[in-house]
Amino acid sequence: MSDRFELYLTCPKGLEGLLAEEARGLGLEDVREHTSAIRGEADMETAYRLCLWSRLGNRVLLVLKRFNMKNADDLYDGVNAVDWQDHLEATGSLAVEFSGHGSGIDNTHFGALKVKDAIVDKLRNAAGERPSVDKLNPDLRVHLRLERGEAILSLDLSGHSLHQRGYRLQQGAAPLKENLAAAVLIRAGWPRIAAQGGALADPMCGVGTFLVEAAMIAADIAPNLRRERWGFSAWLGHVPALWRKLHDEAKARAEAGLARPPLWIRGYEADPRLIQPGRNNVERAGLSDWIKIYQGEVGSFEPRPDQNQKGLVICNPPYGERLGDEASLLYLYQNLGERLRQACLNWEAAVFTGAPDLGKRMGIRSHKQYAFWNGALPCKLLLIRVQPDQFVTGERRQPERERGSEPSEPVVSVASEPARLSEGGQMFANRLQKNLKQLGKWAKRESVTCYRVYDADMPEYALAIDLYHDWVHVQEYAAPRSIDPEKAQARLFDALAAIPQALNIDQSRVVIKRRERQSGTKQYERQSSQGQFTEVSEGGVKLLVNLTDYLDTGLFLDHRPMRMRIQREAAGKRFLNLFCYTATASVHAAKGGARSTTSVDLSKTYLDWARRNFSLNGFSDKNRLEQGDVMAWLQACREEYELIFIDPPTFSNSKRMEGVFDVQRDHVELLDLAVARLAPGGVLYFSNNFRKFQLDEHLQERYAVEEITAQTLDPDFARNSKIHRAWRIQAR
Known part of the structure; x- marks a missing residue:
């Protein structure tokens, strides 16, 4: 074999330039970049060194042959012409990987099969032995690799991908690959910082990939020093003495590096399940x-090993x-920016993000950005000098008040140096505060702790914002x-940044959902599984809402006037609630002194929720909860009711x-069946929120029908008169 070889090194997309620089430093010559790969020339010693020391590559491929091919026969002949007895015993084993298409090769499986057949046929001996x-x-x-009619045939010297260092047997939900983490550290200037004795901290360390890669760089440890099996281990062209020399040198360098005083490298992780892994x-x-x-937690992150240490x-x-990640992520980035400004002055920071727009919300400028790919996801690395001249800070309005009360004069707080709201964000905050001031007095007077404070008042901020106590x-x-x-995304972030400040609500108590046209029962399906219920009240009734697990919360705020009407009219009456959902109207009827309530819904989940609502208010005996299809239930029902909703x-x-x-x-059939269940003089209230309903x-x-929509809208829904329509119906 030749003393010099053509080598291909593959890598994640976007790392080609960094890998080329690294490979030159390790001895690769005539380096050229390709998509997700580089190539160059080197001797065997450099090939081994690249396997051992490359922090950025995936595979080291030693090119055996290049040949032109027009069809599958050319592929077979080209591969079969190689002296495979110089590379593999007839009793050995092999694996073939094929990439590319064309020249009669329609799929990679067929191409790999042709390559395997050519090798096996070449090595089959007189005794019939052949590689497996x-x-x-x-x-x-x-x-x-088949590329524009040229076949590039290579041996994979690395075996398993080089990013698999062997230390990370346990990982979190979405870990960075080790070589991508190393690339981020290199771009962030960690080799320079480490050489100066600097510290490193990761406030969201997961299972510690950044930490381990950083320590290996600082301690001069070859990333693949601990790997035992290589792609060249059983290759007949392997030179064990040369490999042992390089491996022993790397081992000595690692021992010398670890003998030095360790740098201060710390990770912090909020999820307790990831600490031990x-x-x-x-x-x-x-x-x-x-x-x-x-x-x-990020909010309490403070890395300082001592006042003079930087890193x-x-x-x-x-x-x-x-569902709802936009809000939590925005506040996570805001908290990260605040902790950097407060606890990491004069440090450097590197934020690797798949959401660069959120990076702008940290209240601190990045002086440099690099594009990366994390698999198929485009990402940015934001490099930051944590210095006052890079801070984007300003005043935050913090109205001091009790929930539901009129805000006092705003006061200025600069102690925590919050990120300044954008012009649009401040305009949005002003609208929220104006709405809150107008509605707060009404809500307090009516003993309402949950109400809508904003409903797409400004078309460019298409949100509905509801307060549920705190x-x-x-x-x-x-x-x-x-x-x-x-x-649209930028406006959403502006609004989310403004909401806690304008409403004086802790960031952790903001839940966001995206409402789109729903099909079937999708709006009632579980979106999460936190199971966290919050108690709210209206008109002397306590109700449970769940803000996280479903698209709706268990309480339709726009029906509050209808529920209050039912409470006023229910005394001594038998009340029927069809499509009852969580039976909030039935709880109001019971509060108003109903003789009995019957609530019908198809969902066991919501009937269980209804049972909790009744229990919360001390009601149980007179309140029936029926699971079933409402139309079928009405057809079978023979009871009468004085009040139906x-x-x-x-x-x-x-x-x-x-x-x-x-x-x-189906509303005509539904109403005919329901009116048939009305007792003499009884009243049926019918409503729905289908905008095109007629x-x-x-x-x-047949019936006395009166539209009462205008009477069923409280001040918090005055801006959205089409939220629902409602009718009062009686038998003639």
């Missing part, structure tokens, strides 16, 4: 003397995939397709009901 296939731990891993990873890497991991704060905040529930209406998604869904289907309910199509005109020929 072992995809996990083969003696030889062969790679063929992180510590286990550190111990497997042999770096327990260098790295310590503690449980801690690098590095983190990879979560990206957010669940919680804020935010619903983001889906933006029209004509709106630039980036602008129906608020059906626009559309509903379920495995437990017959057919599909459509309020426009009450059938023939109903007025």
Whole structure:
């Protein structure tokens, strides 16, 4: 074999430039960059050194041959012409990886099969022995890349990907690969900082990947020193003496590095479930003397080893995939920025984020940004000098008041140096405070602790914002397709930044959901599973809401006037609540002295919730909860009621009901069945929130029908008169 080889090194997309620089430093010559790869020339010693020392590469491929091919036969012939007896025993094992297409190769499986057949046929001996296939731990891993009609046939010297260092057997939900973490550290200037004796802290360390990679860089530990099996271990071209020399040199360098006084490297993680896995990873890497991991929240993060120590704060905040993540992530970034300004003055910071718009909300400027890819997700690395001239801070208005009361004169607080609201955010905050001032007196007078304080008053901020005692529930209406998604996202972040300040609510008590057109029962389906209920009150009735687990909260705020009307009219009456949801109207009827209440719904979950609402108010014996399809239940019912309330869904289907309910199509049959259950002189209240709904005109020929929509809107819904429509119906 030749003394010099063509080598390909693959890497994650975006790391090509860094890998080329690293590879040159390790001896690779004539380096050229490709997409997710570099190539160059080197001797065997450099090839081994790249395997051992590359922190950024995935694989080191030694090119055996290049040849042109027009079809599958050319592929077979080109591979078969190689002297495979120089590389693999006839009784050995191999695995083949194939990438690319064209030249008659339609899929990679077929291409790999052709390559395998060519190798096996070449090595089959007179005794009939031939190599076997072992995809996990083969003696030889062969790679063929087809590119524009040229086949590049290589041996994979690395075996398993080089990012698999061996220390991280336990990981969190979305960990960074080790080589990507190393690249982020290098871009962040950690080698320079470490050489100066600087410290490193990660306030969201997960299972410690940044920490371990940083310590290995600082202690001069080859990233793959502990790997026992390589792609060249059973290769016949392997030179063991040369490998042992390089490995012994790397081992000596690591021992010398670890003998030096350890740098101050600390990780903090809020999730207690990740603490021990992180510590286990550190111990497997042999770096327990260098790295310590503690449980801690970002809001209380304070890295200072001592007042004079400086260094690098590095983190990879979560990206957010669940309902309501926008709010929690915005406040996470705001808290991170606040802690950097307060506790890390004159440090450097590196924030690796899949949501760079959120990075702008930290209240501190980045002086440099780098584009990366985390798998298929585009990311940015924000580099920050934590110095006062980089801070973006300002005054925050903090109205001191009790919930529901009129705000006092705003006071200025600069102690925590909050991020200044944008012009749009301040305008939005002003509107919220104005609405709160107007509605606060009314809510206090009416003993209401949950009400809507904003409902898309400003079209560019398409949100509905409800107060539930000391919680804020935010619903983001889906933006029209004509709106630039980036602008819509920026406005959402402006609004979320303004809400805690304007309403004087802790950030942790803001819940956001996205409301779009729902099909079937989707709006009633579970979105989360926190199971956290909050008690609110209206008109002397206590009710339970859940702000996190479902799109709706268990209480339709716009129906408050209807519930209060039912409470006033229920005394001594038998009350029927159809499509009862969590039976809040039934609880009001019981509060008003109803003789009995019957509540019907298809959902066991919501009937259980209704039972809790009754129990919370001390009601039980007279209140029936019936699970069933309302239409079928009415057809079977023979009882009479003096007061009936129906608020059906626009559309509903379920495995437990017959057919599909459509309020426009089925409301006549529904009302006929319900009016038949009215006692003489009884009243039926019917409402729904389908914007295009039209009450059938023939109903007025049979019944006394009065639209009462205007009478069922409280001041908090005066801005949205189309939130629902309501009618009062009696038999003639």
